[in-house]
């Protein structure tokens with residue numbers, strides 16, 4: 001039998017609450033379940049009190065009903081991104097080819113892999129820590145994870161075959177990074193947050209080449225803020241995709257969906 005931890009749930013709650021954790025009861029419950037011993041629990045609580053995101057302390061995050069591994073230094077999948085997954089799943093044809101670009105932990109791809117039957121699943125990220133983490137989540141869903149800048153590391157034979165290009169890229173405007181909560185600002189890498197002056201630098205690069213990778217009728221889905229969405233939609237339209245903006249009040253989420261027309265001629269560069 002496991003020895004009783006020296007900290008009780010109620011002392012953990014009090015400690016977390018004094019450190020400013022809003023959901024102290026829920027967090028305490030998770031930390032107590034996760035701890036292998038009393039000393040382990042004390043160490044986990046201390047890391048949380050020091051400011052680490054709960055998911056980095058636990059080593060996992062709940063996303064779309066699944067437990068995703070999230071290593072230190074890797075972006076924690078956000079609740080609102082469930083909307084991107086839902087939309088992509090609703091638009092998927094049979095046996096879809098799916099690419100999760102800017103995959104971070106691979107949460108989006110892994111969640112899609114869990115609901116789509118016989119999907120061919122790929123993911124890519126520029127950050128080595130993210131790729132290592134995504135290999136655990138996406139590998140478990142039978143997918144492959146590639147390391148490099150946007151489309152560069154994808155297998156060439158995916159060109160023109162992708163049904164769903166699901167992208168949650170960084171989209172925080174550079175000047176807004178300092179306004180983010182410390183959990184994000186201090187513990188998530190800048191490359192996962194900083195989207196340039198208006199937050200849409202990566203979106204424009206994703207849009208520029210998307211039509212070359214999508215199959216006719218294939219969809220690019222990109223998360224953005226509601227303010228950014230019309231500009232992201234313009235970038236998709238400039239690059240030969242038919243855009244539409246989808247929002248979800250419940251999750252405070254916004255996704256721009258761009259469809260490659262079925263009778264488009266795609267030239268190199270996608271413009």
Ligand SMILES: C[S@@+](CC[C@H](N)C(=O)[O-])C[C@H]1O[C@@H](n2cnc3c(N)ncnc32)[C@H](O)[C@@H]1O
Pocket residue numbers: 075076077078081101102103104105106107108124125126127130148149150167168169170171191192193202
């Ligand atoms: C906002 S995070 C989202 C991660 C994941 N899609 C999710 O929703 O949890 C953005 C991710 O994009 C990656 N990224 C940023 N620039 C990139 C680039 N040029 N090529 C590939 N990945 C990039 C970052 O490393 C980070 O993992």
